[in-house]
C-alpha cells in the first residue's frame with residue numbers, strides 16, 4: 191500500500207515535512223499545501239520557499255495548484271517543471287467559502303462541462319509534467335462522483351485522489367467510503383482514497399471494503415500520530431496484506447543502499463518518478479531517516495500499541511523528538527514567538543488527542559495548560575519538558591475524542 195501525506199495549509203509546510211521525513215518512515219509522497227494561480231503569474235516568496243528543492247531535499251514532494259484558469263495553470267505548471275518537479279496535483283476539493291466563492295476548488299465540481307474544458311485546456315497543451323487531481327464526491331449528492339468520473343476518465347491523470355465527502359458536507363460526518371468499490375471499478379486512473387484514517391484499523395477497513403485499493407492519503411491522522419504510516423504498513427506486512435508494489439515503501443532505508451526495486455529519486459530528490467515510469471511503482475520514504483536508538487524505540491513511555499516488531503509503535507521519546515525538530519525548524523524560519531508558538535499550538539491541538547485527558551492537579555494537566563498559554567519560547571519549552579517528563583497514557587482506540595471540530599484548535603481558541 192502507498193501512503194500519501196495530505197496537504198494541510200498552515201501545518202504541513204516544509205519545516206513540518208522535513209522533520210517528519212527525517213524521523214518517520216512509511217509516507218511515499220508529501221503533498222504541498224496549495225498554491226493559488228493568478229493572472230499575475232508569479233509565485234509568492236512563501237510559495238517559492240515551500241516548493242524550493244533545497245527545502246524538500248530527501249523527500250518526495252508533490253506541489254498542488256488551485257486554479258480555474260487553464261492558461262494561468264499552464265504557466266505555474268511550467269514554473270514547477272523548471273524547478274525540477276515531475277508531478278503536480280490539482281486541487282478540486284477545497285470547500286473553504288473564500289475559495290469556492292471565486293469558483294475554485296470544490297466549486298468546480300458543479301459544472302462538469304466547465305471542468306472538462308479546464309482539464310482539456312491543460313492536457314491538450316501537453317504540459318510535460320504528470321498531473322493528478324484531488325477531488326470531492328460532488329457538490330451535494332455523493333453519487334455525483336460517477337458523472338465526474340466520466341470527465342476525469344477522458345484525461346491521462348497520474349492519479350485521482352478522492353476525498354469521500356461532498357462540498358456541502360465540508361468536513362462533517364464519516365464520508366462515504368461505501369462508494370469506494372464502485373468508484374474503484376469505474377476510475378481509469380490509479381485511485382487514492384482520502385478521509386478519516388486515524389488508526390491502522392481504519393486503513394484495514396478500507397482495504398477490506400475495496401481489496402484493489404493500493405493508495406490512501408492521510409492528513410489529520412498523521413499529524414495526530416506521525417508514526418501512523420509506519421504502523422499501518424507494518425500491520426499489513428505482518429498480516430501478509432502488503433502488496434509487492436509497496437514493499438520497500440516502509441521501514442528504514444538500509445544503511446548503504448536501497449531495497450530491491452527501490453526507486454531512485456530524480457535529481458533534487460522530489461517528485462520521484464520510477465525509472466521506466468508506470469503506476470505499479472514502489473517508492474521509498476525520505477532518504478534522510480536517521481535510525482532511532484534502541485532506547486528510543488523501546489521508549490520508556492510507549493504510547494501506542496498498534497505497532498509490530500517490524501514497525502514499532504510511536505514512543506513518547508520519538509514524539510518528543512519530532513515536536514522539537516518542528517519547533518527548531520520554526521524558530522529558524524519564522525520571525526519571533528508569535529508565529530512559532532501559533533504553529534506549535536496548532537500542532538499540539540492534534541498531538542494532545544493521542545493522550546488520555548489528564549486529571550486536574552496533575553503535572554501533565556498543568557503542562558498542557560502551560561502549552562496552551564505559552565507566550566514566550568521559555569514558557570513553551572518549560573511546559574513541553576514538563577509534559578514529557580510524565581506524559582498521560584494514550585487512549586488509542588478513540589481518536590478525535592476531545593476535538594469534534596476538524597480545525598480551530600488551540601491557536602484559534
Ligand SMILES: Cc1cc2nc3c(=O)[nH]c(=O)nc-3n(C[C@H](O)[C@H](O)[C@H](O)COP(=O)(O)O)c2cc1C
Pocket residue numbers: 196197198199200222223224254281283284324353384385386387407408409410411596597
Ligand atoms: C487546516 C487544513 C488545511 C488544509 N489544506 C489543504 C490544502 O492546502 N490542499 C488540499 O488539497 N487539502 C487541504 N486540506 C484537506 C486535507 O488535505 C484532507 O483532505 C482532509 O484533512 C481530510 O483528510 P484526513 O481525514 O485524512 O485529515 C486541509 C485541511 C485542513 C484541516
